[in-house]
Amino acid sequence: MSASPEQIEAERPWLLRYARAQLQDQAAAEDAVQDALLAALEGRERFAGQASVRTWLISILRFKLVDTIRRQHREVATDLSEDTDLSDLDGLFDGQGAWQQAVRAWGVPEEGLLAKQFWQVYQQCAQAMPKRTAMVFAMREVMDMDIADICQNLSITTTNCSVMLYRARMSLRECLETRWFQQEIAR
Amino acid sequence: MMMSCRQASRLISDGMDRPLSRSEQVRLSFHLLLCRNCRHFRQQMQQLRSGIRRARDE
Known part of the structure; x- marks a missing residue:
């Protein structure tokens, strides 16, 4: 065949x-x-x-x-130094490392995530991230590659990789919350 | 000492990419038991992943 x-x-x-x-x-x-x-x-x-x-x-x-x-x-990747600095997330947590703002349940039924619109919002949010971060996140979540493959392909360490994924998730979470879930609630 | 939300959120993210060690699992579960914010965070991370998969595969 x-x-x-x-x-x-x-x-x-x-x-x-x-x-x-x-x-x-x-x-x-x-x-x-x-x-x-x-x-x-x-x-x-x-x-x-x-x-x-x-x-x-x-x-x-x-x-x-x-x-x-x-x-x-x-x-x-002109700058090949290790990206392990997460101080950009400092504003999200207080001195004890607790959330500054309550984390709400998104509470949107799975079916409510209308796939096509979600995809558009996701892409807008992904574009707001640093290029390298967005790239690593897409390799992991859209292409389903595992960490070892990603690291090998980009010649980065696993630590660097997991830092970038963490940062990407934190950033997407905030972005989706503003652009997607609040409008869901308003609907 | 109990881990902070900041540490917990990092472990939740790591756990989506690699199996957590036994001790990481135990400490995280303990934190989640007591912290609603981090439970919501974990749920959001799962919604993010499943939202992307569904949109991608549609």
């Missing part, structure tokens, strides 16, 4: 959405998808038919995205 060119092409919009979410750079996302589609067309005899075409394409696209991210990282 092999995937037909039409089946492969049909997944383009979806792949593009997936790629954009991690690269933020529109042109780079389109390039990565283009590369992935080409590789898929050339290798379509190798599609085993056990997974769906989409799952198979995603696995190809991931390789292309990691390549792109690596390239971008080389450009972004």
Whole structure:
């Protein structure tokens, strides 16, 4: 069994959405998808038919995205010093390390997270983060890579990686709370 | 001494990426038992992850 060119092409919009979410750079996302589609067309005899075409394409696209991210990282990472300083979060906690402000339950039913709108808000929030932080977070949460893979790909330590993930989560939490959950409540 | 919310939030985040050690688990559970803010924080982190997954896979 092999995937037909039409089946492969049909997944383009979806792949593009997936790629954009991690690269933020529109042109780079389109390039990565283009590369992935080409590789898929050339290798379509190798599609085993056990997974769906989409799952198979995603696995190809991931390789292309990691390549792109690596390239971008080389450009972004002029400062190679360890990022382990979390003093930017000082304002969230008091001197004893307790939350300055009560943490509310978001209390939105899972179904209430209308996927498409949530995705848009998430992307806006991700763009507000430092590039490297957003990149590491996307590799972890959108691409499901494990820490060891991320560290290896970006040549960073696990500590550095977990600091960046922590910072990303703290920042997204605040951003989502303002942009998404408050509007949910107001609705 | 009980860990602070700041430490607990960091462990909750770490726990999403690697298995916590036995002692980390115990200290975190103890903190969560007594701290509603951190329980909410943990819930928010889970909602963040599941929201992204659902939106991504849709």
